[in-house]
Amino acid sequence: MTLERTWNKMMVDRILFNGNIITLDERQPAVSALAIWQGRIVAVGDDDFILSLSSAKTTKHNLNGVTVIPGLIDAHIHWEWTARAMQAVDLFEVPSKDEALRRVAERVVTLGPGDWVLGRGWAQDIWPDRQFPSAVDLDRVAPDNPCFFQAKSGHAAWVNSVALKLANIDAQTPDPEGGRIVRDHNGQPTGVLLETAIALVGDLVPAPTPDQLADAMLKAQERAHAAGLTGIHDFDDPSALVALQVMRERGQLGLRVVKQINQRWLDAALESGIRSGFGDHWLRFGNLKLFSDGALGPRTALMVEPYENEPDNYGIAVLSKDEMTELASRASAFGIATTIHAIGDRAVHDVLDVFQIVRGEESRRGDSTAERRHRIEHVQIIHPSDKHRLAELDIIASMQPIHATSDWEVADRWWGRRAEWAYNARLQIDQRVKFAFGSDSPIEPFEPLLGIYAAVTRQTIEGRPEGGWYPELRLTMDEALRGYTVGAAYAGRMEAHQGRLMPGLLADLVVLDRDLYVTPPEELLQTQIIGTMVDGVWRYGGVA
DSSP, rough: OOOOHHEEEEEEEEEEESSSEOOOOOTSSSEEEEEEEETTTEEEEOOHHHHTOOTTEEEEEETTTTTEEEEEEEEOOOOOHHHHTTEEOOOOOOOOOHHHHHHHHHHHTTSSOOOOOOEEEEGGGSTOOOOOOOOHHHHHOOOOOOEEETTTSSSEEEOHHHHHHHOOSSSSOOOOTTTEEEEOOTTTTEEEEEEEEGGHHHTOOOOOOOOHHHHHHHHHHHHHHHHEEEEEEOOOOOHHHHHHHHHHHHHHSEEEEEEEGGGGGGHHHHHHHHOOOOOOSEEEEEEEEEBOOOOTTOOOOOOOSSSSTBBBBOBBSSSHHHHHHHHHHHHHHHHOEEEEHHHHHHHHHHHHHHHHHHHHHHHHHOOOTTTTOOOOEEEBBBOGGTTTTHHTTTTTEOOHHHHHHHHHHHHHHHGGGGGGGGHHHHHHHHOOOOOOEEEOBTTSOOOHHHHHHHHOOOOOOOOOOOOOOSGGOOOOOHHHHHHTTTHHHHEEEOOSSSSOOOOTSSEEEESSOOOOSOGGGGGGGGOOEEEEEEEEEEEEEEEO
C-alpha cells in the first residue's frame, strides 16, 4: 500500500500550513506544513503534499509565515511549589528586608490569629546589608501568626518566634543531620533554618487537600501553556502526584509530566515494582531524586576549597558519598535511575564517584547506559579535574541556564575566579554530554524563553553584565532550543514521543511570532507566544 493511500484511509484532523516549521529532525529540519491525526503528527512536508491529505472534515490552520517549534519541556520544576507559590506572599527577589516585611504585614491583616503566613523567594545577598533576616524582624509584623518563608534557593527558610515555638526549636535543639539551625552568639535560634532543618517547621505547615492543590495547579498550568510549555519534569513529593492524578481524572491535565521519586519514598516505589519510564504519555515515573549538598545562596553548596572570605566554610553535605552510593545502587538494581542535586564542585565530584561505582555494577549486569539515564541536577560548578567525567560515564547534565544570569554577582563574590567553571553548559556540550534544560521554578520563573535568552546572551534581562558574564560560554540558539526539547525528552525517556516535530511523535508544538534562529539576541525577549498545542489541541491561543 502506498504512503498516500495509507493517509487516505485515515482522518487527518488538523493541518498547519504556510509556516516556518522547525522540526529539530536532522533528516528534515524545516518544512512548511504538518498533518495531525488523533493527537499525533502523521506527516510533514511542503504545503501541496500536506494539503492533499485533507478531507472535508480536516481543520486547516494558515500560519501566514510564522514560526512553529516543538513543544517546550521544563526538565526541572517543582510543580507543587510553583502552584502554591502563586497563592503565597511573593518575596521573589524583593530588594530589601523592609519590602519583604511590608508584604508580610499586608497579608497578615487578611488573616485570623494562628493562621499561617506563607511565602517564598527572598534572597539576602541582594539586600543592602546582605545579612540573613531574623525571627525578631517577623515578630514585629506577625506577632500572632506562624510564618514560614522559603528562600529563593529553596535551601533556607525564614520563620518567626511563633513558628519556632510550635516546632519546639530552642537553644537545646540539635541540628538535624544534613542541616543547620542558624544561631546567635548566645546559641539562640535566629529564625533561619538551612537544608534539612527547614523541615522542622515546614512539616508543620498545613497541606492543601488534593482537590485544592489540583485547583492551584490548573491555574499554574494556564500560565505554563501561555509560556510555551507542553511538558515538565516534576521534583516534588507524592502530594503533587495525587493532585496531578486528580487533574487527569477531571480531564484537566494538559502537560506531560515525568514524576521523580524523592528519597523518602524509595522503599515504597521499590516495593510497588515501579521502574523508570512506567506510565503513559501524560504521567510517568522518572528517577530517584537525591540531594548531595545545599545551594550557593545560603552558602551551603559543598566545595573543594572554602568560600571566598569564609575560610572555614566548605558548605554542607546533605548525604554522604556512601549513603548516595547505597541508594543509587539499590534503585538501579530494581530498574530505577537516579538523579542527584549537586551544586558545589565537591558535591559534583562526589556524585560522579557514586555514579562511577553504580555504572560498574550496571556494566557487570549487562545494563546499558540508555537503560539507566542517571542525571546530575544543576552541575552548578565543576572542578577542572572532573570536566570529562560526565561524558565518560554517560551522565545527563540537567541544568538551568537562567541560574547563571540570576546568580552571577553572587557567584563572583563567593567563588571568585572559580566561577569560570560555573553554570557551564558550554563545557558539557563540547564534551558531547547529553543535556536537558529547565527553570527550577519557583526558584526562577518557568518561562523557557527567559532560559533561552540567558543561554545565548549570558546576560540579565536588563543587559547585565555588559557583553555577557563569561561570554565565551554562550550557547547557540540551536543548542539552547534543543535543551528544552530534544534533550529534555531524552532525559525523561520520552524521545520516541516528544522533542521533535516528525511523523509518529505527539502533536505538541508552539507557534511564535518570530524565528528564534534569525532574531538578534537582544530582541529575543520581545518574542510572543501565538499558540501552544498539546496532543493536537490548542491549550493557549492558536491559529485560525
